[in-house]
Amino acid sequence: MASNSAITQVLETDIWVKATWEEFLNFADDSAWEKGKFYYYQGQMRVEMSPVGPLHGRQNSIMACVVILFATLRNIRVVQFTNTSFRKAGIGEFQPDLAYYIGSDLRVPPNDSNSPVDLDEYDPPNLVIEIGASSFNDDLGSKRLLYEDAGIAEYWVDRANTREIFAFAINNGGSGRIQESWVVPGLEIRLVEEALNRSQTEDDGEINRWLIQTFSQG
Numbered sequence: 001m002a003s004n005s006a007i008t009q010v011l012e013t014d015i016w017v018k019a020t021w022e023e024f025l026n027f028a029d030d031s032a033w034e035k036g037k038f039y040y041y042q043g044q045m046r047v048e049m050s051p052v053g054p055l056h057g058r059q060n061s062i063m064a065c066v067v068i069l070f071a072t073l074r075n076i077r078v079v080q081f082t083n084t085s086f087r088k089a090g091i092g093e094f095q096p097d098l099a100y101y102i103g104s105d106l107r108v109p110p111n112d113s114n115s116p117v118d119l120d121e122y123d124p125p126n127l128v129i130e131i132g133a134s135s136f137n138d139d140l141g142s143k144r145l146l147y148e149d150a151g152i153a154e155y156w157v158d159r160a161n162t163r164e165i166f167a168f169a170i171n172n173g174g175s176g177r178i179q180e181s182w183v184v185p186g187l188e189i190r191l192v193e194e195a196l197n198r199s200q201t202e203d204d205g206e207i208n209r210w211l212i213q214t215f216s217q218g
Helices: 004-013 021-028 054-073 136-140 142-150 189-198 204-217
Strands: 037-041 044-048 078-082 086-088 092-094 098-102 127-132 154-159 164-171 174-177
Touching: 021 037, 021 044, 037 142, 054 078, 054 098, 054 127, 054 154, 054 189, 054 204, 092 142, 127 136, 136 142, 136 154, 142 154, 142 164, 142 174, 154 189, 164 189, 189 204
Parallel strands: 127 154
Antiparallel strands: 037 044, 037 092, 078 098, 086 092, 098 127, 154 164, 164 174
């Protein structure tokens, strides 16, 4: 069992803390921590316990809508998971805000279990999105390295306070900025940012109608 000092450090400083895989599982599988988001990478764990308010919640919804609408209108197969844990036993775990299996050649986990997705049995999602406010620096730092090692093909970070999207294509364990999605071909990152900016003054119906019109013209 992890020590009380480790628990306090996780809660009060919201940083990566040295822990064994067994110590990490004690937290991740404990119902008392069910509202936390769990990450494990290279012998360290992070638990995010920050409350989710409208800044995060609204932008999470808009991001999801953009990806699903674009894929739908372009007849691209897509399966979305929200706040789902993905686990490589003994090695790592991540719980992004949004995760997508895009295309027809991936082993997609079924939705018949509430346990973390076993990455020894199923493929990792090929698009992962994090909505970052207080966690933004970590989203671009350690989490980005985690996703590079996990075999994610594309990673987006939404800087919630400014509504900027930092999108990265990942290849051979490294990542580089992109302005158009590789796994959702044709989806420009600037249009995702515009949808986020529109959410400041427009309701979902207005944004969806604009998205449908814009994507249909592409």
